[in-house]
Amino acid sequence: xxxxxxxxxxxxxxxxxxxxxxxxxxxxxxxxxxxxxxxxxxxxxxxxxxxxxxxxxxxxxxxxxxxxxxxxxxxxxxxxxxxxxxxxxxxxxxxxxxxxxxxxxxxxxxxxxxxxxxxxxxxxxxxxxxxxxxxxxxxxxxxxxxxxxxxxxxxxxxxxxxxxxxxxxxxxxxxxxxxxxxxxxxxxxxxxxxxxxxxxxxxxxxxxxxxxxxxxxxxxxxxxxxxxxxxxxxxxxxxxxxxxxxxxxxxxxxxxxxxxxxxxxxxxxxxxxxxxxxxxxxxxxxxxxxxxxxxxxxxxxxxxxxxxxxxxxxxxxxxxxxxxxxxxxxxxxxxxxxxxxxxxxxxxxxxxxxxxxxxxxxxxxxxxxxxxxxxxxxxxxxxxxxxxxxxxxxxxx
RNA sequence: GCGUCGGUGGCGGAGUGGUCAAUCGCACUUGACUGUAAAUCAAGCGCCUUCGGGCUUCGUUGGUUCGAAUCCAACCCGGCGCACCA
Numbered sequence: 262x263x264x265x266x267x268x269x270x271x272x273x274x275x276x277x278x279x280x281x282x283x284x285x286x287x288x289x290x291x292x293x294x295x296x297x298x299x300x301x302x303x304x305x306x307x308x309x310x311x312x313x314x315x316x317x318x319x320x321x322x323x324x325x326x327x328x329x330x331x332x333x334x335x336x337x338x339x340x341x342x343x344x345x346x347x348x349x350x351x352x353x354x355x356x357x358x359x360x361x362x363x364x365x366x367x368x369x370x371x372x373x374x375x376x377x378x379x380x381x382x383x384x385x386x387x388x389x390x391x392x393x394x395x396x397x398x399x400x401x402x403x404x405x406x407x408x409x410x411x412x413x414x415x416x417x418x419x420x421x422x423x424x425x426x427x428x429x430x431x432x433x434x435x436x437x438x439x440x441x442x443x444x445x446x447x448x449x450x451x452x453x454x455x456x457x458x459x460x461x462x463x464x465x466x467x468x469x470x471x472x473x474x475x476x477x478x479x480x481x482x483x484x485x486x487x488x489x490x491x492x493x494x495x496x497x498x499x500x501x502x503x504x505x506x507x508x509x510x511x512x513x514x515x516x517x518x519x520x521x522x523x524x525x526x527x528x529x530x531x532x533x534x535x536x537x538x539x540x541x542x543x544x545x546x547x548x549x550x551x552x553x554x555x556x557x558x559x560x561x562x563x564x565x566x567x568x569x570x571x572x573x574x575x576x577x578x579x580x581x582x583x584x585x586x587x588x589x590x591x592x593x594x595x596x597x598x599x600x601x602x603x604x605x606x607x608x609x610x611x612x613x614x615x616x617x618x619x620x621x622x623x624x625x626x627x628x629x630x631x632x633x634x635x636x637x638x639x640x641x642x643x644x645x646x647x648x649x650x651x652x653x654x655x656x657x658x
Numbered sequence: 659g660c661g662u663c664g665g666u667g668g669c670g671g672a673g674u675g676g677u678c679a680a681u682c683g684c685a686c687u688u689g690a691c692u693g694u695a696a697a698u699c700a701a702g703c704g705c706c707u708u709c710g711g712g713c714u715u716c717g718u719u720g721g722u723u724c725g726a727a728u729c730c731a732a733c734c735c736g737g738c739g740c741a742c743c744a
Binding site: 429430431432493494495501502516519520521522523524548549550551553554557577578580581582612613614615617618619621622623624648649650 | 686
């Protein structure tokens with residue numbers, strides 16, 4: 262079983278200090294109490310809840326995962342809780358709207374891809390993975406009533422995201438109050454010593470403590486992370502497209518990293534990498550572009566390896582610094598129907614109208630000759646058409 | 659259930675019978691500028707077009723009208739209030 266493979270528990274004060282400070286927003290009840298617990302030499306159970314909705318994990322998701330890795334390295338037991346039951350109820354903490362219900366088979370599929378992606382960061386052979394349907398679906402109304410009695414309605418509605426929705430006249434389902442109850446009971450069920458979460462998860466993570474206490478357990482320590490911004494400096498969100506996914510292709514990952522705002526580079530270094538903080542500070546002394554290059558390089562290295570990182574950087578410099586054709590240009594076959602039609606068919610542009618706009622903007626040109634195109638022109642086969650900064654199309658056959 | 663207000667483009671939010679493909683802000687795209695950016699400035703931002711224009715959109719379905727996002731009806735969805743007098 263799991264515990265056989267775990268290394269002995271380490272109480273290395275330096276590692277513990279790093280663990281307690283890097284990217285950490287708050288520890289409840291306190292940093293000192295958590296330090297004491299870690300120094301006790303006892304093997305601890307570290308809980309992280311996984312919401313099994315999406316198939317891509319992004320750099321924001323890696324913040325707790327990297328921290329779990331640190332715990333793993335100290336010999337502690339990481340407990341993943343797949344929220345297959347909570348996922349069905351629906352989370353509210355980082356949403357301004359309700360989540361759709363998930364089917365059981367969707368949850369199962371998502372779990373598989375999730376574990377695969379996580380394996381880059383964590384030693385997945387040492388994980389304890391649990392589904393909260395194991396225990397949550399066995400509770401009855403009496404249990405739930407007792408759990409619910411631990412919290413007051415005002416606790417719930419004074420939460421920021423609920424308050425906002427209420428004030429905006431949006432609907433808040435009663436169903437949603439169940440979420441923190443469930444997440445809190447998860448901690449009881451797995452006897453968690455520590456739970457991790459983003460600071461936006463504060464309420465939900467905290468919910469475990471009174472429930473554990475009521476069950477005669479020692480309340481878990483809560484380790485909350487600084488929220489990592491998206492690449493545009495705003496709140497990270499998939500729908501805004503300001504996220505970097507860990508399974509992004511090397512060139513895409515590099516490019517996204519390079520287009521992030523200067524102001525968020527340090528936070529990415531701290532929370533999404535394990536580059537030593539002293540090294541990060543020396544990077545930050547460099548020209549912002551160079552600091553960002555180092556970050557982009559490191560991120561691609563983490564998820565795709567050194568060789569891919571070097572290649573992605575070379576490709577980036579070739580494309581954007583020197584204006585040449587990148588390796589991954591799209592190949593489009595153009596026949597009698599003409600270039601415009603072919604580009605629409607290939608999905609490079611969404612409509613003829615859009616393509617015409619781009620043409621009139623002067624955004625479409627031939628890389629080899631730097632000639633700007635018009636609606637009728639068709640460059641020779643083998644040449645490459647560049648649309649704006651990011652779209653490259655090699656004309657074939 | 660009753661009353662009342664509301665459902666508009668990715669989001670927020672104008673518009674309340676023609677001049678509305680629909681003000682504006684955000685996001686996005688493109689050009690200039692750059693450090694790859696950001697900021698700034700400029701243009702664009704439903705679809706088709708022989709660039710004259712044409713076509714389909716404003717919760718759904720019907721209706722009134724020469725003409726509807728705008729009026730009417732039914733239905734669906736949401737907010738708020740009432741109903742409980744404890």
